[in-house]
Amino acid sequence: MWTLIKHRIFQLILVVWGVGTLTFVLMRNLPGDMAYRIAASRYGQDSVDSAAAEIVRQELGLDASWWQSYAHWLTDLVQFNLGKSLVSGLPVIDTVQHQLGHSVLLAFTGVLFASLIAIAIGVLSAFRQGALDHGFLWLSTLLRSMPVFVIGLMLILIFAVAWPILPVAGFGTWQHLVLPTLALALSLAAVSNRVVRNNTLKVIRAPFYQFAAIKGLSPTQTFIQHGIRNISVPVIAFIGIQLVTVIEGIVMIESLFSWPGIGHGLAHAIFARDIPVIQGCALMMGILFVLLNTCVDLLCHWIDPRGAQS
Amino acid sequence: MILQLKINQKVGVGLLLGLLLVASSIVQLSPYHIADQDLSGRLLAPSAEHWLGTDHFGRDMLTRIASAIQLSFVLSFFCVLTSATLGVSLGVITAWKGGRMALGMDVIVNILLALPGLVLVLLFAAIVPGSLLVLYLAITLTQWVEYFRVSRAITNTIINSPARQLSQMMGFGPWYQFRRHIWPELTHSILTLASFGGANAILTMASLGFVYVGIQPPLAELGLMSVELFPYYAQAPWILVQPLIAIATLVFGFHLLAGNKHDGAH
Amino acid sequence: MTALIKVHDLTIHYQGKCLVNKVSFSVQQGRPLTILGQTGSGKTLVAKAIMGLLPSVLEASGTVEVFGKPVMAQSRSPLWGKSITMLPQEPWHSLDPLMVNYQQVSEVYESVKGEDGEAAFNHAIDDLTHLGLKGSALKRPTELSGGMAQRLAIASATAGGANLLIADEPTKGLDSSRRDDIIQLLQRSAQGGSLLTITHDIDVAQQLGGDILVIKDGEMIEAGSAESVLTNPQAEYTKALIYAAPQYWQIEKLRKTERKAILSVTDLTIGRGKDALASGLNLTCHTGEIIGVVGDSGCGKSTFGDTLLGLLPPLKGEIKPLLANTKSHQWLKLFQDPPSSLSAHVTLQTLLNDLVKLHKLDTQKIAPLMEKLNLPESILQRSAKDVSGGELQRFSILRALLLEPVFLFADEPTSRLDPFIAKEITELLIALAREQGCALLIVSHDPALIDKCCDTVIRLDQQKHKSVA
């Protein structure tokens, strides 16, 4: 177990360095003059002009050679200082903490709800083969093929306009979180419920499951004692991957529900060539990715120490 | 290596080819061009001269949907093809060679996975603005990791299987071993991944369109069209539904192609 | 004595093909019954019919009564675990891979007998101690050897209080030394109830005693008490079944024709990874010589073969090939489980054509070889998964011999097959190896088989390195 953690810490350092450098290199050779881009985001459309770009150029020393700014970035990184945003001047930590915090919160509740829905539907359709199972299969395929903002819109029309019990958009109270989470959960559950169903089928048809019945256990006892644990390993591994990759995938939900997520923030940062913010976000998401991955692997390893789940 | 297609796989292939055929024939025969606007005839309901009605510029939806299906199908197929070949070949080689290469690949895969997919795609979109091909290439870069992971896991189990060992002892080369032992095991999972890879590519295009990236009028692409028509869901819901149905049919076709029902997702 | 199980005219069809035809018997209390027959003769289906586990796709007729009550197919019967239980073939698969060993037994006490946590735990630990499994109570089934897993399976099956036990091939794949204590354990567990055992192993039938029923292709051939059936069998098939056991084989030894040495092994230590399994091995193989390696499972028999073939690096000592121009594909291996050694996605014909195309062999040699291996032409059109284990092994031999091998390592070639087929294949293998002047290394855990057919024998008992049995 400890070797896994040691390996993962080494991987963390590597990922942090890799992600930071990759974003730095990619950002440096983007076309278009960085000074103008930053000026546009700073001063707004109506007053961005060559004078504004000039001010930005002096202030940020954009003409410095790239390896100078790379060394500068590296020294900052070592002292855990992510630097200041070129556009707003606020420390990157605040923007990342605010936006990434909200994204992680939405992703976490979204995946949580998605897993609950998926497990319920998956197990149900595994036990009740036939019409119900087919119905869920085609419903999931349909939901998967629909852009998530269509699902979001339908939820808004139902729960916020026709029957106004929830706010349409914005953030702050828990009511604001309900609709975006439901939209995200539906689109994720459409994928994960098939995974749950397949694994449940595999376990139910396994010889040890029948042997448990022969030992005299009742169907429910068999499912609780043997079913849950064997199903959980592949399902947890899948949900872990889903949680990690969903964070940046929810840009549609964030913009529809005006949720201050990282997806949208990143898009603006890239348009504005705000390198420190992009590097800060990418680093944080990289670290988050490695931590989440390690937790999922540890959990899977704890349940199934055969190591087959590496 | 004959790929015996079961009935529903045949139906899937038929559906996809049919869709493509109908789409290309419409584009040829249709009197309208995807950019011909008639601003006075905006958001018309399906009628005799516009079978699927007109969009917010009065452009004929039937022609646009047909050309969008063509473009999206070709691009998502190209995207799935590149990500699958890249992912599978690297996955198999890493599993086969193991050792230092596996470690190296692990590092690269982790960095690519840790980097948010959206950032990668947006950076690529910014590096070469305005080319849809580069956008799809970027989407491929975020998708190949799935294929890599699945194919490496499966190849790991087959590498030390007696069958492969025996073939090696009998003097068969690595390509034969791959074709005879590894590829048949991979086909099903890869097809399942591919079936949703295409749709994910189109949906990623839609999420890009949501942050105003990749839009180049008068181009018709299913993902971007669903974004452009989204504001008119109240006035003309039948317009927004069309690209969604097109995407759903593509996914439905790919899904059937992926094979039998008993395990839908990977 | 009351009859615990009564089976009358049981017939099972699958898509028109008759698998079991009018089988009738009854199992008396305290008197075990053994059903003898080859794999694929419908024995397991009979056991499943008694338990009510017959898959719905099979059409079954005739009556089956357990403790006087009729058994419906596919229905969960309240008797399971409490009065009747069944031991499936593969012990590893029938134990939940993720559940700690002691829990496999204590969960039965808790949920079936309703004992509280602590009592069930102690009860389970006592059972495990009796079976010598106390040391691995906290481990998981995958960390147990075949014998230990079987014992754990028996303990957990009978924990519910059932004393009417149905054992399906309980000793399959086990070493002979493990086999005897499994049989005693089965007898002890069936005290007060009865035991129905299904096997193709004559020794097991002999030790169990009671009555014997011989089945061939779903037909009842002979029935009677163990002594009468085994000492003077009536039916031809029963005789062949009895005399198929290795101790009755007669294979003439090698005549002293001139032989060339092809491989010399001096002071060899073998092992996988770091831990050495056996050392101080010296051997010279000659063309046409049959070498036997015997020992319990885990003593390094297959490792020895793999090291000779060059698949594994020797830890110490060296292996010198003496024959000059042998090509690498002339050093081949025959696997224990034939289906896993052949790709099942294509027909056998394609596999053969691949080989011919690769080495440009002349196709005339195939027909006579197939004849010798009595392989019908028709099986070539089928793929590996639709062909029996015996035929597949013979096909593997065909493919190997086509390459005129110099050295052939057969890793327990017949342990998964029935005695009949095992005898036939072993004789064929030895005859053809001698004929082609190929050195044959046979590995087996059955000393009788090795002594009967090998010129030189290497005994790899656990001298120095005690690996987990």
Place this chain on the structure above:
Amino acid sequence: MTELSYAAIRRRKTRIKAALTGGVSLILCLMFVLFSQATNKNQNRSNTLAISGSWEFTSLEPSKQGYIYTRMNILETLLNVDAKGAMIPGLAQAWQSSADEKTWTLTLQPNVLFQDGSPLNATAVVSALRIAQGKHGVLKKAPIDEIRVKNSQQVEIVLSQPHTVLPALLAHYSTAILAPSAYNKEGTVTSLIGSGAYLLETFEPPHKLSVKANPTYWGIKPSIEYAQYLTGHRAESRILQAKSGEADIVYTLDAAMLEQLSTADNVEVHSDAIPRTLLLKLNATHPFLAAVEARQALSLAINRPTIAKQVLHVSEAASDQIFASSMGAWYLDQPQEDYNLEKAANLLAGLGWQKDAQGWLVRDGERFHLTLTTYADRPELTTVATALQAQWKQLGVDLKVDITNSSMIPSGHADNSLEVALIARNLGVIADPVSLIANEYTHGGGDWGAMNWHNKEVDQALERLTTQSNSEQAQRDAKLVATAIYQEKPVISIANYQQHNAVNTRVKGYQFDPFLRDYFINKMELVDHVDAH
């Protein structure tokens, strides 16, 4: 290996249970903490005005997004502007220039307090103006020699040359006056302390901020206690916020979706003209666009009425002049030139352009190909560009539409790589348009105005306008400049902007400032009767 006893097993089980419950409760209280500090207890629907806008704000600097803080009545400027564009008193009660128009004297409003209680006096104002002059903004370009304190209530500004437009500059958001305590030593704003009717309560960039009524405000006492500004990225959700009554005022609605609000009984839609113009910026040195006839032909080929009616959904927005009718002398009172394709074709034929087989205009082997650059921050720009593409295609012009970031326009102007740009230029950025027009249409043009277009009379007229202040000459010069721009078409106007805002019926006293400087929150009140909720 844990020893084999039930006690050990039970201990391990309880430890696992404890870990699980601990983890779950930790996550729950984390989420609770995240929510509690976000919501402000005393803000509720009855005392809070919810405003939804489409623009994000990133920092407290007035030079960056000062317009949001003046609109939310946190900051105030020395002078203000009325709906017609005339200067009215703000923090400065009176202002006059000396005889040689080189020194301006401003008299401050008496006994005004900043939000931190410190008094508003000349020294505070001078230091604020000097800091604003150092940053990017309108003051930096003005010919100011010195800003000094005359006495505790009066400030003097000395110019190097007469600058009639100075009062308008002092109404610009970047010259908003903050309390001395708002700045740190380097002059960056650390806390937003102005003199406005509302104090900054919560600040969550880039999406949400809320303000609280300022009890010590010198002007009209605010009746609404709290106001909240939320950025909405998608027009669809903002219009639904209006419809469901969740947002009281929604600014800049997408015209295409106004129809949805026609059925809502609790919402009124206000459409007001604003001095922003949708115009095409042409590079006058581009080989195809150098000739005036080519530019006039392109202008004739634009079907303005259909674009206004079908794309912008406001038929009266169509206009072929960049100056709106509300801009006095700058507006030429004459009928609009109507859409005339053959006249355009003839003009281009005169320049040697013929249509080839596919219908594209070709001249000595070169096709009439142009790249139109526009930006995605404003959704209507993309739709108008697409409509233009189709209309010019009928003329034979092959137009490629490139949608990028708004900064590509000034940077394309600077490196002369820009061909055609579709922009939405706010001519009312500074109340008096003279300084803006002077920057953007003289000496070859400016970032958001003409490009490589030289006209001597226009340069001299604008020179006079900025330096002399006698009004008849100013009228004549304004008409001269407007006519020259209209005839030579360095820029082609398409439509003037109409801004659509949705206001909930519970809001009384709603006013709209066409110069988008002030939401007038302190002049509004909430009348909570039984409404949709």
